[in-house]
Amino acid sequence: MGKSRTYRVLSHWWDFRLKLFVEGILSGIVAGLLVVFFRFMLEKAEVLRDYIYPVLQNNAWWPKAVFFLTLIVIAFLLGKIVRYEPMAAGSGIPQVEGYLSGQLTMNWWKVIPAKLAGGIMAIGSGLSLGREGPSIQLGAAAGQGVSRALRRLRVEEKYLVTSGASAGLAAAFNAPLAGVIFALEEVHKNFSSVVLTAAMAASLTADLVSQNFFGQKPIFHFHDLQVLPLKYYFLLVVLGVIAGVFGVFFNRSLVFTLNMYGKVKVVPEIVKPLLPLMAGGVLGFYLPETLGGGHRLIDSLGSGHYSLIMLFALLAVKFAFTMLSYGSGVPGGIFLPLLVIGALTGDIFGSIAVNLFHINPQYLNNFIVLAMAAYFTAIVKAPVTGSVLITEMTGSFSHLLALITVSMTSYMVVTLLRSEPVYELLLKRILQNRDNAPHQDRGTKIILEIPVCLGALVAGRMVKEVEWPQNCLLVGLKRGETEIIPRGHVEILPGDYLIVLTEGDRTVEVKAALEKLAGETEM
Incomplete structure (x- = not known):
């Protein structure tokens, strides 16, 4: 059954991209609602801080003692949360990148509550931390949750996680375009029309959800900002x-x-x-x-x-x-x-x-x-x-x-x-410091899209002339909007995209090997 579903994805690649667009919208809605709740709680925490400190400033010593005792309790709870779900620690962006590269595992149903509770307590208590990293991870977990709820293949899940991450940034900062570019430049690390389609749908949807709650004003307000001569x-x-x-x-x-x-x-x-x-x-x-x-x-x-x-x-x-x-x-x-x-x-x-x-x-x-x-x-x-x-x-x-x-x-x-x-x-x-290596089933299939750079080792060579890495299969060649069947005599040109099928537990090594073949050669 797994093989037949993978076959259907590959044989209906165009329909697959259209389906990802719709699923990206759904991921954007879920991510947008999660980030809106996160932002709302942080704003309320900031209002509470603004009220508490002036009151404590003009009071006796015992309210201050109670306040610091509360901080001790919060510190203990934060330590418990990180211990319960290590993937909720820190920013969340490295964790998402690690999951997408196959180096880390992520369970959306554990990450979402842990990140929400931990982020609200840590940032709300006044620590010098930002909401954008947690928002990106919440969006990525939302994308994974949508994928699991719809029982999609891991081939689709990686795209939905990426689009969810872009939706998280868009909702956090009212910046849908930056969310899309961040997904391509930092998370996915190359331009992919499939990622672009899903990420754009998710980012715009999440931004609409966010603006419906917080308004359409930009995050920062600089009045009379003149153009620099x-x-x-x-x-x-x-x-x-x-x-x-x-x-x-x-x-x-x-x-x-x-x-x-x-x-x-x-x-x-x-x-x-x-x-x-x-x-x-x-x-x-x-x-x-x-x-x-x-x-x-x-x-x-x-x-x-x-x-x-x-x-x-x-x-x-x-x-x-x-x-x-x-x-x-x-x-x-x-x-x-x-x-x-x-x-x-x-x-x-x-x-x-x-x-x-x-x-x-x-x-x-x-x-x-x-x-x-x-x-x-x-x-x-x-x-x-x-x-x-x-x-x-x-x-x-x-x-x-x-x-x-x-x-x-x-x-x-x-x-x-x-x-x-x-x-x-x-x-x-x-x-280096955590034993959180991937535990993906060997039967899990992953699709990689690798761009062919100018001067790459494979550029100008026929498919049959290339010594391809083990544990992967070249299943498609994308040239502009044209999908080419990668027969042995097909010549690979700069600007093409290699569509490669591999197993989940081989993603890192296969991707590294393909990037050496298709990337820029050092002079």
Whole structure:
């Protein structure tokens, strides 16, 4: 039965893509509702924090003692959640990438409640973590749940998980286009028309669900954001270099912090969230702007209420608190905190540029926005996603040229410094420190789509002339909109897509071997 269902998928490839479009819509609805609930609870938690701290500030010692005792209980519960479902720890994006590559397993019915409960408690308590990573994982789990409910093959499930991940980002930030590009650039790691179709359907649907609850306004509100004149573009190069260097430092600091937490064997795992929660409890009295993801802090920067000294203090504390929070392993992402750090860097850079080069202060907010894109690019190494994401989050497409300029500068810097993307670093660390290898049935079938690059080893050669990897079967060749049967005499051209069938437990090795054959050759 499994073989016959796989055969039907391959023999009706066009119908399969249309079916994925419909299933993508269904995944987008489920993902959108989950993320809407997640965002709603986090907003209520933020309102509660705003109420609690002023009350505690003006009260006797015993309410403060009760408050910190509550944080201890939350730390214990977070440790229990991570112990119950390790896949719910951290951002969630590396876990989704690991599942899609066949290196990790994921059970949607365990991940969803654990991520929701853990994320609400961790971020809601004030830890410097973002909602986007959990939202992406919730969307991916929703896609997996839809696949299992419809009893689809694992061939379809991987596409639905990817489209669900894009829906999660779209609903988290009201950014459907960024969700699609993120799915292609970071999660799937190549352009696939099948993924594009399903991801676009899921992202748009999830965004409609989200906007129905939260409105159609962009996430960040920068009033009177003017187009930066071309004569100031030399500053974008400088800003890109600074963001690139700081991005490399961010990634290395994050891994260092995780390693330090890992070396602490005296304290049980379930107690490790206690340190950042206690620190956050203290910061709430003295520097509440650094609590949570930092969405409102970015909005406040546009008003210019902070002195240069205060900006440096916020940058240092936010950076350290983010490391402390994420290093504890509780559910929560780094997406939004890194954007906050980028925004603070841009505000400092813009303030200095105004004083040194006598730039009109009306362009100060431009540097805040541009630094967010540059910093995101430096850390994630996804320049297109960064540019589009910030464009959608600010609601203005008139700054796209400046965004691409600063993002590509940052990207070139981190490439020269040989820095790896943060989510790849985190995935490698997960695989090194946890016994969560894939346990897929040998009979499980997976379809891979591998693009043929210019100058690839297989480019210009006939199918029969290529020494194909073991444990895989070339079942299709896609050239534009044309599906070609890969007979032995068919010539493979640059730009083609190899459609390969393999077994689930062989996905990693087969994909690596195919990418060597079809990828760019080193000169």
